[in-house]
Amino acid sequence: xxxxxxxxxxxxxxxxxxxxxxxxxxxxxxxxxxxxxxxxxxxxxxxxxxxxxxxxxxxxxxxxxxxxxxxxxxxxxxxxxxxxxxxxxxxxxxxxxxxxxxxxxxxxxxxxxxxxxxxxxxxxxxxxxxxxxxxxxxxxxxxxxxxxxxxxxxxxxxxxxxxxxxxxxxxxxxxxxxxxxxxxxxxxxxxxxxxxxxxxxxxxxxxxxxxxxxxxxxxxxxxxxxxxxxxxxxxxxxxxxxxxxxxxxxxxxxxxxxxxxxxxxxxxxxxxxxxxxxxxxxxxxxxxxxxxxxxxxxxxxxxxxxxxxxxxxxxxxxxxxxxxxxxxxxxxxxx
Ligand code: EPU
Numbered sequence: 183x184x185x186x187x188x189x190x191x192x193x194x195x196x197x198x199x200x201x202x203x204x205x206x207x208x209x210x211x212x213x214x215x216x217x218x219x220x221x222x223x224x225x226x227x228x229x230x231x232x233x234x235x236x237x238x239x240x241x242x243x244x245x246x247x248x249x250x251x252x253x254x255x256x257x258x259x260x261x262x263x264x265x266x267x268x269x270x271x272x273x274x275x276x277x278x279x280x281x282x283x284x285x286x287x288x289x290x291x292x293x294x295x296x297x298x299x300x301x302x303x304x305x306x307x308x309x310x311x312x313x314x315x316x317x318x319x320x321x322x323x324x325x326x327x328x329x330x331x332x333x334x335x336x337x338x339x340x341x342x343x344x345x346x347x348x349x350x351x352x353x354x355x356x357x358x359x360x361x362x363x364x365x366x367x368x369x370x371x372x373x374x375x376x377x378x379x380x381x382x383x384x385x386x387x388x389x390x391x392x393x394x395x396x397x398x399x400x401x402x403x404x405x406x407x408x409x410x411x412x413x414x415x416x417x418x419x420x421x422x423x424x425x426x427x428x429x430x431x432x433x434x435x436x437x438x439x440x441x442x443x444x445x446x447x448x449x450x451x452x453x454x455x456x457x458x459x460x461x462x463x464x465x466x467x468x469x470x471x472x473x474x475x476x477x478x479x480x481x482x483x484x485x486x487x488x489x490x491x492x493x494x495x496x497x498x499x500x501x502x503x504x505x506x507x508x509x510x511x512x513x514x515x516x517x
């Protein structure tokens with residue numbers, strides 16, 4: 183029988199690096215092990231841990247945390263154009279991107295260096311530089327936590343949206359994703375270099391998938407803090423989407439407000455700009471802070487408690503609401 187650790191410290195297994203304990207903790211390496219743990223029914227509450235890069239613990243957890251550690255990348259179908267790869271949930275997302283690049287398979291190069299595990303990637307439809315995982319996602323298998331049964335979710339079942347999916351909404355904490363099936367391109371044809379700083383970062387280099395990934399790695403490492411040296415969970419908030427008329431009002435006050443049209447009635451505004459404009463960049467309260475290069479990222483300078491980071495986030499939200507009439511929504515899961 184797989185043994186469950188009690189009162190387990192989470193500080194070093196989540197990228198925010200805040201102290202909290204889980205009443206139970208176990209690492210599983212396969213679907214069978216996961217089902218075996220679920221059968222034990224020792225805890226009323228269960229959560230799944232992937233890379234721990236999108237969680238903020240504000241208090242101890244009274245349930246069982248299951249760390250998915252399954253490994254493996256396998257090509258399961260192939261034709262002249264594409265391959266379908268089955269990737270185990272416990273693989274590191276970035277290691278998988280490196281595997282794709284080594285095998286000259288396109289589709290995930292813009293998503294290089296995103297922290298976290300493959301199993302966690304569809305939950306929040308990870309995205310960067312104009313690409314989201316949904317663009318190559320085919321299906322995934324997942325174990326239902328209550329029953330231990332395996333279910334397949336096709337792309338249309340996942341209700342993907344901006345940093346969102348069914349696994350974050352109606353099915354939150356109900357399934358453990360086990361295997362993710364992604365369709366990659368043998369002759370990459372859907373290369374995206376038009377977003378943000380990629381073209382500038384590429385410079386004279388040819389837009390091959392390897393060079394695009396390299397450019398993304400350069401951009402990300404220049405402005406996003408490495409969780410190994412400074413605790414963080416990437417973007418803390420989502421970029422808010424506001425009605426066009428609200429954006430136009432704001433534009434009168436701030437003629438240079440950056441914005442991206444979503445459709446004819448909605449506009450996305452970078453939360454980083456809102457936070458920066460209010461002077462929070464580099465702001466620090468004890469060991470909780472706002473990163474100096476990317477104000478959308480909250481950081482832990484070492485000994486910040488989860489509730490202190492959360493309090494700083496609420497202060498920012500309040501200031502953004504008072505000044506811009508916009509309610510920021512957390513991207514990070516708060517527990
Ligand atoms: N900005 C400022 N001040 C700053 C930094 C940025 O005003 O100090 C403004 C600028 O106008 C800039 C805009 O914010 O053009 C957008 O900034 P950036 O390109 O850095 O991207 P972002 O919208 O802040 C999003 C994702 C990131 C992803 C990048 C690149 C969200 C919540 N975040 O950030 O994802 O890497 O785009 O595609 O959508 C994550 O989800 O954890 C994450 C890091």
